[in-house]
Amino acid sequence: MSEYDNDSTPGLTTFSFDAFVTGAAVSKSSPMAGFGLGDGRVALVDPRTPETPNIVSLGEDCGILSFAAAPKSGFIAGTDDGRFLKITDSGEVLELLSIPGKWIEPIAVATRGPLMAAGAGNDVYLFADDADEAPEKLGPHPGTVTGLAVAPGGTIVACAHHGGMSLWKLEDGFSDPKTLEWPGSNQFTAFSPGGRYLVCATQDKTLYGLDFETSKQFGLTGYPNKVTSLGFTADESLLLTDAEQAFVAWVLPRGQSDDAVVFSPIEEALMTAIAPHPKFPLAVGGFTGGVVMLADMNKQTATPMTILDGDKISCLNWSHDGLFLVGGSEDGDGFLLNMMQFLGMA
Known part of the structure; x- marks a missing residue:
């Protein structure tokens, strides 16, 4: 049980x-x-009664590899025993896909619309939230799908793999994808909130991106560590990443400024998670040592929010309306923050 x-x-x-x-x-x-x-459990926490989480087991000898909010309600999870699951707000577990012997690690959802996607080996499976229909399959891809993103409106599915990115335009009726030849092992992938940009982080500490408005591709380098978390400000003007001792922001579109904006460093710490606010020019960054910082992107300053007892922050996420912030650490600590109360507005 949680404490x-x-x-x-x-x-x-x-x-x-x-x-x-x-x-x-x-x-x-x-x-x-x-x-x-x-360890295969999901903890559901109602902010009105946070002292009594609802602990749901997804099965024995099962590990959760990925976890996100579903497009309409509840949550989705990919597991190391080959299952893609939906967990309702009340704790009911629904099996959407089972492929024994595979890991379901990359998952993604549309921010506007019901589309959900899950990667298994060289294939990607598409689902509509709350729809009792068999999934559509995309693939096989040239290699294992290691990163996955869905355009905000659900019109494009981006599948990262070794040597590049496959872009499936669903309005084309699942015809052959467009391939972007980006060298190396492409992994963590994200669309910007309005869908103009697609960016992917690679194993070799490089970022590749595509500007759909101009059809120009770009690369971003200079990181001392591999980027494992990235996101965009709500107005799509900045790309934020981890992998530095400070907040890192790249100005978009590329060409306006060649260098990254770097601010609020923490000595002997490394940022391991980043989460831009969905509405305002704010972002939270999580570091080794358990520090969580709140950044004002306009002022390029950051202040501490909390510390999770020396743990490395493994994840950070805002609610879709930006009123709640959640996060966790590698050592098993988690937190829920009510922003209205934090700002003294409730």
Whole structure:
């Protein structure tokens, strides 16, 4: 069971789950927070009664590899025993896909619309949230799909693999994808909020991107570590990443400024998670040592929000309306922050 722990920070509730926090998210139909854990459990936390999480097991000898909010309600998870699952706000577990012997690791959803995607080996499977229909299959791809993103409106599915990116335009009726030849092992992938940009991080500390408006591709280099988390500000003017000792922001579109904006460094720490606010020019960054910082992107300054007892932050995520922030660490700590209370507005 998780242990409820109070903190002096207004609006903050922290937990100890005793398992790696793979992902954290907030349901789109309610303020229910979900934490996907490496030991196969999901912790569901109602902000009104955070001291009593609902602990749901996804099965024995099962590990959660990926976790996110579903497009309409509840949550989705990919597991190391080949299952793609939906977890409702009340804790009901629905099996959407089972492929024994495969890992379901990359998953993605449309921010506008019901589309969900899950990668298994060289293939990607598409689902509509709350629809009782067999999934569509995309693939096989040239290699294992290691990164996955869905355009905000659900019109394009981007599948990262070794040597490039396959772009499936669903309005073309699942015809052959467009291939972007990006060298190396392409992994963490994201669309910008309006769908103008697609960016992918690679194993060799490089980012590749595509500007759909101009059809120009670009590369971003200079990182001392591999990027494992990235996101965009709400107005699509900045791309934010981890992998540095500070906040890193690239100005978009490329060409306006060649260098990254770097600010608010923390000595002897490395940023391991980044989450831009969905509405305002704010972002939170999580570091080794358990520090979570809140950044004002206009002022290029950041202040501490909380510290998770020296743990490395493994995930950060905002609710779709930006009113709640959730996160977790590799050592099993998690937190839920009510931003209205944190800012003294409730």
